[in-house]
Amino acid sequence: MAGSHFKMKTGSEDMKAMAQTALPSKKITAPTNWKTWLGVVPFFLFALLFLFLPSLRLVTASLFTSDGSFTLDNIRQLFTEPLIVNSYKLSIQISAITALGGGLLGFFLAYAVTVGGLPKSLRPILMTFSGVASNFAGVPLAFAFVATLGRQGFITHILKDYLNIDLYTAGFNLYSFAGLSLVYMYFQFPLMVLIMAPALDGLKREWREAAENLGATSAQYWLRVAFPVLLPSILGAMILLFGNAFGAYATAYALTGGRIGIVTIQIGAQIRGDVLYNPGLGYAMAVGMVAIMGISLAGYSWLQSKTERWLR
Amino acid sequence: MATVKNRKVAEMSFLARLRKFPFWAWLWFIIGGLYFILPLLATVEFSLSWDPEAPFKAYQRAFEDNRFWSSFIASNVFAVITIIASIILVVPTAYWIRLRLPQARRIVEFITLMPFVVPAIILVFGMIRVYSTPFTIPFTDVVFMRPFTQSRLGTDILIVAGYMVLSMPYMYRSVDTGMRTVDILTLTEAAQSLGANWFAIITRIILPNIRSALLSGALLTFAIVVGEVILASYLGVTAFGPYLFLLGQHRAYEPAALSFVSFLLTWLAMGLIQLFTGGQGQAAGAH
Numbered sequence: 267m268a269g270s271h272f273k274m275k276t277g278s279e280d281m282k283a284m285a286q287t288a289l290p291s292k293k294i295t296a297p298t299n300w301k302t303w304l305g306v307v308p309f310f311l312f313a314l315l316f317l318f319l320p321s322l323r324l325v326t327a328s329l330f331t332s333d334g335s336f337t338l339d340n341i342r343q344l345f346t347e348p349l350i351v352n353s354y355k356l357s358i359q360i361s362a363i364t365a366l367g368g369g370l371l372g373f374f375l376a377y378a379v380t381v382g383g384l385p386k387s388l389r390p391i392l393m394t395f396s397g398v399a400s401n402f403a404g405v406p407l408a409f410a411f412v413a414t415l416g417r418q419g420f421i422t423h424i425l426k427d428y429l430n431i432d433l434y435t436a437g438f439n440l441y442s443f444a445g446l447s448l449v450y451m452y453f454q455f456p457l458m459v460l461i462m463a464p465a466l467d468g469l470k471r472e473w474r475e476a477a478e479n480l481g482a483t484s485a486q487y488w489l490r491v492a493f494p495v496l497l498p499s500i501l502g503a504m505i506l507l508f509g510n511a512f513g514a515y516a517t518a519y520a521l522t523g524g525r526i527g528i529v530t531i532q533i534g535a536q537i538r539g540d541v542l543y544n545p546g547l548g549y550a551m552a553v554g555m556v557a558i559m560g561i562s563l564a565g566y567s568w569l570q571s572k573t574e575r576w577l578r
Numbered sequence: 579m580a581t582v583k584n585r586k587v588a589e590m591s592f593l594a595r596l597r598k599f600p601f602w603a604w605l606w607f608i609i610g611g612l613y614f615i616l617p618l619l620a621t622v623e624f625s626l627s628w629d630p631e632a633p634f635k636a637y638q639r640a641f642e643d644n645r646f647w648s649s650f651i652a653s654n655v656f657a658v659i660t661i662i663a664s665i666i667l668v669v670p671t672a673y674w675i676r677l678r679l680p681q682a683r684r685i686v687e688f689i690t691l692m693p694f695v696v697p698a699i700i701l702v703f704g705m706i707r708v709y710s711t712p713f714t715i716p717f718t719d720v721v722f723m724r725p726f727t728q729s730r731l732g733t734d735i736l737i738v739a740g741y742m743v744l745s746m747p748y749m750y751r752s753v754d755t756g757m758r759t760v761d762i763l764t765l766t767e768a769a770q771s772l773g774a775n776w777f778a779i780i781t782r783i784i785l786p787n788i789r790s791a792l793l794s795g796a797l798l799t800f801a802i803v804v805g806e807v808i809l810a811s812y813l814g815v816t817a818f819g820p821y822l823f824l825l826g827q828h829r830a831y832e833p834a835a836l837s838f839v840s841f842l843l844t845w846l847a848m849g850l851i852q853l854f855t856g857g858q859g860q861a862a863g864a865h
Contacts, residue, residue, distance in 0.1 A: 303682070312742070321704050324703065327707055392610070394852045401802070401847075402844050405805070405807055405837070406837035410618065414617045421620065516807040516808060520826060549703070
């Protein structure tokens with residue numbers, strides 16, 4: 267069906283081809299020689315000295331014992347030591363849950379202010395708020411949640427005084443996995459809003475009109491047209507959220523003081539800790555973490571290239 | 579007759595409006611709004627509840643502490659140095675790639691995304707590992723430079739470099755987006771034909787033309803640096819993040835007050851970005 271349309275357009279295709287032969291096919295630029303590359307040397311040098319060299323040094327550090335002999339023990343322990351395996355599991359779980367939860371809430375919020383029919387004036391407010399909240403992480407965020415949902419927190423008190431619900435006897439604890447997830451959500455869903463709002467803007471009104479003219483209901487339009495188009499950018503954004511939570515350290519440390527052993531906290535404890543101290547293992551954990559983050563980023567850029575086909 | 583008809587029309591339009599009322603959109607907006615606001619409200623409420631006689635006691639105490647000022651000022655100085663150094667590094671690179679070296683675009687964009695793969699906790703241990711050994715002339719034992727981690731200047735250089743790495747994705751993206759909207763080729767040729775050298779082109783032509791992009795990159799960098807904890811605490815540098823963390827270990831009200839202050843600072847930075855860059859976008863959207 268699409269093919270026949272293209273066949274009818276052959277006339278304009280010919281015009282295009284003619285136009286292409288008439289104009290020089292390439293823009294005229296100065297020939298590049300090695301001197302042109304000198305312009306980017308400072309940037310590459312900086313990246314080498316402060317990004318690649320430190321990262322590579324951790325890889326080599328994880329492969330040698332403290333007395334300098336080669337070992338694969340540290341790498342092996344990543345997969346066998348229960349403490350380490352559990353910390354990876356914990357980090358992956360918390361990142362996946364907050365990426366999913368934050369992703370859904372963020373998507374619905376972005377939907378509400380773009381195509382959901384809310385007053386236009388709410389949009390800049392939400393976008394600024396999201397910019398603030400996605401950058402409001404770490405120690406202050408942890409303190410804010412202690413004041414909100416801690417044992418003496420604002421919400422905890424309100425629920426107890428007015429609705430007679432005691433969160434803490436009901437089993438909730440801010441300094442637990444669930445509590446930490448709630449805190450992470452605070453910087454997760456605003457990031458989703460920031461990424462998804464432009465993508466939702468990219469949905470063309472013509473698509474909706476075409477679907478309605480062909481008799482589609484609103485649900486059909488969303489399921490068959492909008493959602494498939496948006497899916498790569500939704501998944502890509504969620505991967506970004508995953509990485510965002512996976513690399514977090516200060517928020518968890520300030521909230522739980524290291525009692526929840528996510529990977530970043532374990533790395534700190536192995537390399538600099540008083541109780542756990544095995545730098546080689548810490549470096550190996552860091553390498554494992556870089557590997558997971560690298561895979562996520564590769565997935566993200568692959569989905570990004572899929573997105574660009576429809577949305578710009 | 580007419581009034582009955584009018585009422586019917588009014589009723590219908592009311593029903594139509596009710597049907598069109600974006601219930602779900604409002605619901606999500608309210609949930610999101612509460613999620614945003616409640617923690618802030620709770621923080622303010624808590625910070626003001628120390629002494630009913632003097633509601634601002636927590637703020638007063640927090641600002642009386644000399645260590646607050648020294649760490650806060652140190653963080654701000656780091657932020658300014660990081661922003662200047664980032665601009666010096668990123669602007670000529672992005673400019674040169676747009677002008678002469680489009681082949682390098684992919685690799686440079688890849689490098690600017692690397693900080694997402696290497697989180698701060700890994701970066702800091704890698705830097706300590708590399709820069710805690712003395713620099714020797716290769717194949718000899720002649721030391722020509724002491725390790726960075728052993729001097730004040732060395733650690734300051736390391737922490738600024740680390741902050742530059744952490745903020746690089748944001749800075750590069752802002753600058754590159756800013757340059758996309760300016761015809762830098764024409765500007766460069768015009769400047770060259772008037773006899774300007776490269777330094778003059780970048781400082782007097784390119785920088786003023788991308789100032790709103792620079793500002794948004796700079797404010798994002800500021801927001802990242804001022805609250806940062808990991809680099810500062812593992813490199814042992816005085817900064818606001820570690821100070822606030824330690825204060826939280828043995829104090830209750832002052833940390834809440836300072837948390838709210840740092841939220842306001844983030845808000846200020848983001849509001850300024852919105853003001854300088856979002857303003858144009860909004861005007862375009864209103865058409």
